[in-house]
Amino acid sequence: xxxxxxxxxxxxxxxxxxxxxxVPAGTSxxxxxxxxxxxxxxxxxxxxxxxxxxxxxxxxxxxxxxDGVPEVLMCLTPCRExxxxxxxx
Amino acid sequence: MREACDLVxxxxxxxxxxxxxxAAEAGLDVLVLDAQPEPGGQVWRSEARKGANxxxxxWLTRFAASGARFRPGARxxxxxxxxxxxxxxxxxxxAVRYGRAVLATGARERFLPFPxxxxxxxxxxxxxxxxxxxxxPIRGKRVVLAGxxxxxxxxxxxxxAHGGEVLYIAEQASAASHxxxxxxxxxxxxxxxxxxxxxxxxISVPTSTDAWVIxxxxxxxVESVRLSVRGRExxxxxxxxxxxxxxVPNLEVARxxxxxxxxxxVVVNERLETRVPKVHAVGExxxxxxxxxxxxxxxxxxxxxxxQPIPVELERTWHRVRAFAAQLARHDAPRAxxxxxxxxxxxxxxxxxxxxxxxxxxxxxxxARLYARLGMGACQGRxxxxxxxxxxxxxxxxxxxxxxxxxxxxxxxxxDVSSTHARES
Amino acid sequence: xxxxxxxxxxxxxxxxxxxxxxxxxxxxxALVEARSIGAGTTACGMxxxxxxxxxxAELALTSWSVSLWRELADGLPRAVEYDACGTLWxxxxxxxxxxxxxxxxxxxxxxxxxxxxxxxxLQEAEPALAPGLVGALRVVDDAVLxxxxxxxxxxxxxxxxxxxxxxxxxxRELRSGSVVLSNGEVLTARYIVLAAGVASPALCxxxxxxxxxxxxxxxxxxxxxxxxxxxxxxxLKSAHGTDGASVxxxxxxxxxGQLLLGSSRQPGDATREVDAALLERMLKRAAMFxxxxxxLQALRVWTGLRPxxxxxxxxxxxxxxxxxxxxxxxxxxxGITTATGSARLVADQLLGRTSAIDARPYSPARxxxxxxxxxxxx
Ligand SMILES: Cc1cc2nc3c(=O)[nH]c(=O)nc-3n(C[C@H](O)[C@H](O)[C@H](O)COP(=O)(O)OP(=O)(O)OC[C@H]3O[C@@H](n4cnc5c(N)ncnc54)[C@H](O)[C@@H]3O)c2cc1C
Ligand SMILES: Cc1cc2nc3c(=O)[nH]c(=O)nc-3n(C[C@H](O)[C@H](O)[C@H](O)COP(=O)(O)OP(=O)(O)OC[C@H]3O[C@@H](n4cnc5c(N)ncnc54)[C@H](O)[C@@H]3O)c2cc1C
Ligand code: FES
Numbered sequence: 001x002x003x004x005x006x007x008x009x010x011x012x013x014x015x016x017x018x019x020x021x022x023v024p025a026g027t028s029x030x031x032x033x034x035x036x037x038x039x040x041x042x043x044x045x046x047x048x049x050x051x052x053x054x055x056x057x058x059x060x061x062x063x064x065x066x067d068g069v070p071e072v073l074m075c076l077t078p079c080r081e082x083x084x085x086x087x088x089x
Numbered sequence: 090m091r092e093a094c095d096l097v098x099x100x101x102x103x104x105x106x107x108x109x110x111x112a113a114e115a116g117l118d119v120l121v122l123d124a125q126p127e128p129g130g131q132v133w134r135s136e137a138r139k140g141a142n143x144x145x146x147x148w149l150t151r152f153a154a155s156g157a158r159f160r161p162g163a164r165x166x167x168x169x170x171x172x173x174x175x176x177x178x179x180x181x182x183x184a185v186r187y188g189r190a191v192l193a194t195g196a197r198e199r200f201l202p203f204p205x206x207x208x209x210x211x212x213x214x215x216x217x218x219x220x221x222x223x224x225x226p227i228r229g230k231r232v233v234l235a236g237x238x239x240x241x242x243x244x245x246x247x248x249x250a251h252g253g254e255v256l257y258i259a260e261q262a263s264a265a266s267h268x269x270x271x272x273x274x275x276x277x278x279x280x281x282x283x284x285x286x287x288x289x290x291x292i293s294v295p296t297s298t299d300a301w302v303i304x305x306x307x308x309x310x311v312e313s314v315r316l317s318v319r320g321r322e323x324x325x326x327x328x329x330x331x332x333x334x335x336x337v338p339n340l341e342v343a344r345x346x347x348x349x350x351x352x353x354x355v356v357v358n359e360r361l362e363t364r365v366p367k368v369h370a371v372g373e374x375x376x377x378x379x380x381x382x383x384x385x386x387x388x389x390x391x392x393x394x395x396x397q398p399i400p401v402e403l404e405r406t407w408h409r410v411r412a413f414a415a416q417l418a419r420h421d422a423p424r425a426x427x428x429x430x431x432x433x434x435x436x437x438x439x440x441x442x443x444x445x446x447x448x449x450x451x452x453x454x455x456x457a458r459l460y461a462r463l464g465m466g467a468c469q470g471r472x473x474x475x476x477x478x479x480x481x482x483x484x485x486x487x488x489x490x491x492x493x494x495x496x497x498x499x500x501x502x503x504x505d506v507s508s509t510h511a512r513e514s
Numbered sequence: 515x516x517x518x519x520x521x522x523x524x525x526x527x528x529x530x531x532x533x534x535x536x537x538x539x540x541x542x543x544a545l546v547e548a549r550s551i552g553a554g555t556t557a558c559g560m561x562x563x564x565x566x567x568x569x570x571a572e573l574a575l576t577s578w579s580v581s582l583w584r585e586l587a588d589g590l591p592r593a594v595e596y597d598a599c600g601t602l603w604x605x606x607x608x609x610x611x612x613x614x615x616x617x618x619x620x621x622x623x624x625x626x627x628x629x630x631x632x633x634x635x636l637q638e639a640e641p642a643l644a645p646g647l648v649g650a651l652r653v654v655d656d657a658v659l660x661x662x663x664x665x666x667x668x669x670x671x672x673x674x675x676x677x678x679x680x681x682x683x684x685x686r687e688l689r690s691g692s693v694v695l696s697n698g699e700v701l702t703a704r705y706i707v708l709a710a711g712v713a714s715p716a717l718c719x720x721x722x723x724x725x726x727x728x729x730x731x732x733x734x735x736x737x738x739x740x741x742x743x744x745x746x747x748x749x750l751k752s753a754h755g756t757d758g759a760s761v762x763x764x765x766x767x768x769x770x771g772q773l774l775l776g777s778s779r780q781p782g783d784a785t786r787e788v789d790a791a792l793l794e795r796m797l798k799r800a801a802m803f804x805x806x807x808x809x810l811q812a813l814r815v816w817t818g819l820r821p822x823x824x825x826x827x828x829x830x831x832x833x834x835x836x837x838x839x840x841x842x843x844x845x846x847x848x849g850i851t852t853a854t855g856s857a858r859l860v861a862d863q864l865l866g867r868t869s870a871i872d873a874r875p876y877s878p879a880r881x882x883x884x885x886x887x888x889x890x891x892x
Contacts, residue, residue, distance in 0.1 A: 026138050027224030034225045039209045039310060045442045049309055051209030053439070053472075055219035056131055057124050057164075058197045058339075060440060060467035060494075069180050071467075071494070071734070071811055075220070076162070078126045169790030452681070456550050459557055459662040467734055469813070490788055490815050494734055498808030500815075502794040 014083035023079050030055065030062045030075035033087075040089040041074060049089060064088070090183035091503055094120035096394050097174060097187035098157075099165050099342055102130020104372025104383035105193030106148050109157040111391025112191075119157035120185060122176060124164045124493075128152060130195055131215065132380055135222045144380070166495035168346050171365075173506055175491075175499060182499035184506055189367045189394045192343050192355070193387060196373035198333035199475050201423060202437050202445070203430035205305030205314075210329050217331035218244035221251050228252030230328040233314050235259040235302040237335050238421045239379075244331055245291050255291065256325050259300035259316055261334060261424055267298045301427060302332050317426070335421035336377045337475050343370055344488040352376075361390040369394065377421070378414030385410055428480050437480075438473040440466020454483040467494055518544045518678070520864070521693050521703040523685045523717065526556040527661055527850055528842050529709035530668035531857035533677055539861060543677040544701055545669055546693065548684035548713075552665030555711050556850070558818020560730060560766055560776055561664075562743050563657040563851045564601055567620045571827055571875035576848060577624045578871050579855035580655060586854065587657070594663045595769045601656040602631070602640065602742040604647055604763070604803065610747040611648040618651060627654040642739050644805050651747070658743055658766055661850045685710075688717050690838040705864055707840040712784075712821040714843040718836075721829070722881045723844045725819040727783040729793055733773045734811040739804070740767050746803065759783075761796040763803045773810060775800055779847075781822065788815050822846045823881070830859050830876040834883055840864065841878050 010025040016036050023032045030052045033039060040049040041062045052062040055075050062074040065086040074085070096112045098105045101123035113119040121128070127137045128149060136145035152159075160178065167175040174185045198213040205211065212220065214236040221227050232253050234245055237260060245255045260267055300318040305311045313326045340350055348363035348370065349356040355370040357363055363370050369390040372383035385406045392399055431437065433446035438461075447461040454477055457463040463477065464470025469492075470485075477483045491500060520536055522529045525547030533545040545551075565577040587596045605611040614630055621628035631639060631650040639650075673679045687694040692702040708714050715721040733739075746763040764776035778796050780789070793815060801807040823829060823844040833839040842860050845852055859876065862869040 023224055026135065028220070031220050031223040031225035034220070041209075044207070044436075044439070048207070049209050050207060050439070051310070052212060052220065053200070053216055054198060054213050055216035055223070056197065058468060058471050059200075063467070075223070076124055076126065079224075167790075452550070455553055459550070459553060460666055465813075467813070487786075490790075491812055494811050494813050496808060497731070497733070497797060497810050497812045500793070500812055501797060501808065502790060506790075 012079050012081045012083075014079050014081070014085060016085045017087060025079070027079045028075055029064070029066065029077045029079055029083070029085055032079050033062075033074060038089070040087065042088050090181065091186065091505070092120060092183055093186045094118045094158075095188045096120070096191065097122065097185050097189075098191045098193060099174075100130060100193035100195055100372070101125070101128040101159065102193060102195045102372060102383060103133065103148065103380050104195070104387040105130065105191065106152045107384045107387025108191040108193060108369070108371055108391035108394070110148070110151050110155045111388050111397070112395045113155040113157035115392070115395035115397050117395050119155070120187070121157055121159045122163040122165060122174075122185070123159075123161060126161045128159055128161070130193075130383075131219065134219060148384070164493050164495070165342055166491040166493050167500055168342075168490070169502055169506060175502075177493075177495045177499040182496070184503045190346070190369065191387070191390045191394060192346070192348070192363075192368065192370045192374060193372045193383070194339040194342050194374060195383075196336035196338050196377055197471065197475075199335050199337050199423070199479065200333050200472055201427050201430070201476055201479060202435050203302060203304055203332070204432055204435050205307070205311065206332065207436055207439055208305050208307055208311045209309070210307070210311035211305050212329065212331050213333040214244045214331040215240050215333065217329055218247045221247055221253065227329075230254065231256050231326065232329045232331065233257045233259070233302070233316070233325055233327045235261070235300070235316065235330070235332040237261045237423070238417060240336070242291065245294060249291060249294075255294045256327055257316065258291070258294055258296040259302060259318065260296065260298045261301045261427060262298055262420055263424070264298040266420055301424075302330065303430060305330050305332075334423045334427065334479075336373065338373045338377065340374065341469075341471075341488050341492040343374060345490060345492045360393045361386055362393070376414050377417060378410055379417070381406075382410040382414055423479055431480075437476060438463045438466065438470075440468050440473075443473070454486055457483070458486070469494065518542045518701065518703040520544075520705040520707060521546060521701050522707045522709055522842075523688065523693060524548075524554075524708065524710035524713070524843075525551040525665065525669060525679075525681065526554045526709065526711050527552060527665040527668075527853040528711070528845060528856055529707070530665040530672070531853040532707060532709060532842055532860055533672035534668040535857040535861045536864070537672040537675040537677045539865060543672060544680060544703070545672060545677060546680045546683050546685055546695070546701070548682070550681055551669045551679070552662035554713075555818050555820065556665050557662045558728070558730070558816060559661050559850050560764070560774055561659045561661045561850050562601070562764075562766060563659065564743070564848070565621065565624070565626045565653055565656060566848065567617055567624070568826070572848075573620065573624050574871045575827070575852050575855050575876065577621075577626045579852045580626075580657070582854035582858065583657060583659075583851075584655060590659070590664065590667060593660070594667055595660040596657060597659070597767075597769050598655065598657040599767055600742050601653040602636070602744050603651040603653070604636070604643070604744060604746045605649050605651070606647060606746065606748060608648060613747065614649065614651045621653060628652065629654070640740055640742065640744065642804055642806060643744070644803055647803075652742070656743060658768070659850070664850070685717060688839060690836070705840055706838060707842050707860065709842040711843060711845070711849070712819045714821065714841070718833070718839065718841075720882070721841070721843070722823055723821045723829070724782055725784040726822040726846065727778070727780040727785070727817055727819055728776065728847070729778040729788065729796055729815065729817050731775045731793070731797070731815045732768075732813050733775070734813045735771045736811070738767050738771055739773045739806070739810065740765055742767070744803070759792055761792065761799050763800050765800065765804065772813070779820075784819060786817055788817060820845075820847045821849070825880075827876050828852060828856055829878040829881070830856055830873065831863055831878050834879045
């Protein structure tokens with residue numbers, strides 16, 4: 001199992017909490033979150049940080065507002081050009 | 090919006106894909122729904138783009154040619170009447186009218202609480218693997234993995250292949266049970282090969298049986314973990330911790346439809362029919378059994394749904410993979426020490442921030458829900474309900490709609506559905 | 515064999531409130547619950563503490579009960595989520611608005627603070643509501659709370675005073691001076707009180723109590739959508755029919771930021787399943803009042819069985835043909851509210867005290883005397 005030789009993959013640029021992040025097409029928003037400084041997707045009820053847990057749409061830790069739609073799961077959402085992601089962290 | 094089909098398949102993992110292929114090839118109008126953006130389920134995710142796995146490529150190609158229709162990003166949220174599902178898709182929704190259904194909703198990881206498990210950077214074992222497959226930058230990052238069974242090695246292999254530094258693999262099973270299991274793999278050559286390939290890549294990674302994570306520590310994210318390794322305590326600094334203890338089936342859709350479950354799996358007959366007419370269940374829903382079980386049961390259900398004869402060889406394969414599943418279950422059973430890691434302050438329910446101490450006096454899951462809000466949050470108890478079952482032996486409650494949180498608009502009935510059953514006052 | 519002053523059968527909000535009051539009065543009490551405290555209809559209800567003025571007896575019991583809750587409020591744990599948000603009764607047309615002034619007079623006469631909101635004031639108070647509503651009646655002291663924890667709080671308080679709390683103990687049979695548990699154990703007591711909600715007729719055949727099923731939906735946490743409990747005045751027309759299913763708009767703000775949405779009524783339906791067609795009617799009605807409804811995130815839908823009597827009032831007092839058996843059941847859709855008043859009325863009767871309100875309208879004798887038995891069975 002080796003990483004497939006990096007083809008000339010298309011790259012997309014999205015914004016996460018206002019910050020531009022450029023990633024290979026097909027990257028999920030939850031994975032792209034790790035390219036910002038923090039891997040924090042939300043704050044819990046007492047304000048402590050949380051990040052993605054399950055990676056597969058089960059735990060709901062990775063919810064964010066994506067292109068204006070609230071409560072979208074970042075781990076089920078592929079990155080797209082010009083996407084606007086706002087976490088509630 | 091409305092959709093109609095002969096067969097609806099919920100879940101596009103190996104089980105769902107195999108069922109869809111067999112049924113569509115036999116001429117049925119098949120609609121496949123999956124919450125993920127691509128087909129492949131958990132194990133073959135992103136293979137549709139990368140095509141690195143031969144078996145996955147074969148099935149995904151076959152699926153693309155089968156004539157089955159695929160709706161990605163489609164979450165089944167309710168079942169208002171027999172033969173109808175309500176589906177949420179992005180910011181819209183639709184109803185599906187079906188003749189038969191194959192449920193192939195797969196499995197999720199079993200999380201058990203320990204101090205620090207809510208820190209960012211602490212994920213599931215497969216959860217971390219999935220994010221790495223999906224593009225999480227792991228090169229040069231230090232990773233500790235703690236869990237059980239073959240998935241632990243699979244995750245380590247993926248992380249290693251993407252340039253991550255796997256510092257430690259902690260297998261909770263005892264040495265005796267682990268090696269007993271490994272020896273049994275001789276009887277399952279396909280599994281053995283997979284296992285051997287993985288081990289070769291990971292030969293240099295420290296691995297121990299009788300080992301598990303005691304706590305994760307860090308300011309704002311995980312910075313180090315404490316492990317119990319054969320009775321000693323070890324501390325490791327790391328960037329990510331993957332910690333989860335095997336898989337449990339995603340039974341919510343099946344239970345919403347009224348399918349009987351027993352011992353954590355959907356009850357089916359030889360034709361993979363559940364107790365609800367015209368509804369089949371395949372793959373992990375029958376008890377954790379891996380890709381082989383998913384494929385063979387998917388094929389069987391697809392053939393049954395299309396009223397095709399069943400090749401004897403297929404039935405034989407099924408019985409063989411069942412034997413493997415039984416061994417896996419014994420191996421993966423979480424050991425008693427794992428139930429004692431959480432302290433009174435450790436959160437059990439991550440959505441509603443319910444600490445262990447809040448459960449004082451609660452006798453069962455219903456009391457914990459009613460008195461302490463356990464499982465009352467966004468994930469509907471998927472994470473803490475499974476943990477509570479392992480920690481306290483509390484069994485689950487009825488599934489109420491929606492089986493995933495959904496916009497109220499997605500629960501509204503299209504006019505033709507409501508008119509057939511509406512009662513007038 | 516154990517001897518108690520009183521054995522209460524059923525640990526819903528009604529039985530638990532009674533255990534609280536009796537134990538505070540120094541009685542030795544056993545509270546016997548088949549499953550868990552507050553896990554029956556009490557766990558399914560909305561928890562709206564509401565003064566209702568359909569008739570004088572209802573207004574007397576509900577308004578007194580709401581004031582008893584207010585007195586208790588400071589002593590309740592935070593998690594009981596008592597919130598004096600008040601009720602807005604919404605008038606959709608001039609006819610409904612015309613009824614509002616009569617109701618204000620009614621409430622004020624009973625000592626309940628009430629005021630009229632015109633269309634503009636209503637919009638300002640509740641911007642999420644559809645424009646075009648004519649106005650509203652605001653009942654200031656109504657509140658909401660979280661019923662199962664309120665019940666548990668009562669039960670634990672009673673236990674702290676020495677009451678015996680028995681959960682997971684179904685009662686099999688009621689006898690003069692004793693109850694028999696399904697495990698064969700017998701508890702003896704001077705007074706036996708039946709507070710088993712919708713299951714009461716199973717232990718005392720002939721009680722005029724039948725299930726009236728209701729649906730509720732709760733949303734995920736979020737910014738508060740509404741600030742008062744909102745109920746349509748049309749509720750009085752639509753919800754009180756005695757036959758056929760009906761729906762009415764009923765929306766409640768929870769302190770968690772969730773919205774709890776009701777409600778439906780299906781007389782005689784004792785099933786637990788969600789009826790998708792009826793839910794659709796309920797949501798359609800609610801969307802007329804809250805235009806943004808479809809965009810909210812639903813977390814769960816469930817049903818509950820209200821223990822309904824033919825006249826909508828509870829049965830509080832001795833069984834006329836079995837004087838050893840006391841009834842505290844049949845609270846229909848108001849049992850969370852009236853649990854406090856009901857507990858006082860029954861306790862006062864057991865102890866031979868006079869009550870703050872006249873107990874006669876709730877006397878079981880109105881149905882269970884020989885002459886009216888046919889009515890009860892009809
Ligand atoms: C995270 C993870 C990683 C794994 N990695 C490996 C591995 O590396 N090697 C290996 O041999 N095995 C692995 N497994 C085991 C693997 O899941 C199974 O062997 C196999 O994928 C089971 O196939 P399935 O079709 O039953 O379910 P899955 O492949 O899990 O597919 C189920 C699908 O159903 C969808 N779904 C669930 N609920 C709904 C709903 N309400 N609406 C719409 N769609 C829904 C899910 O999104 C998912 O795509 C992994 C399992 C998990 C959970
Ligand atoms: C959808 C809905 C919305 C509602 N909204 C409101 C509202 O906003 N405000 C309001 O005031 N009211 C409301 N109600 C009504 C309220 O919930 C009920 O009136 C109230 O909960 C009745 O309480 P109870 O203690 O009589 O019954 P229950 O809570 O049902 O308690 C009876 C108990 O007896 C136990 N039991 C039964 N059989 C036995 C046995 N053989 N032995 C021992 N124990 C037994 C049961 O397990 C149960 O716990 C609503 C009801 C519904 C269904
Ligand atoms: S990480 Fe769990 S739902 Fe996305």
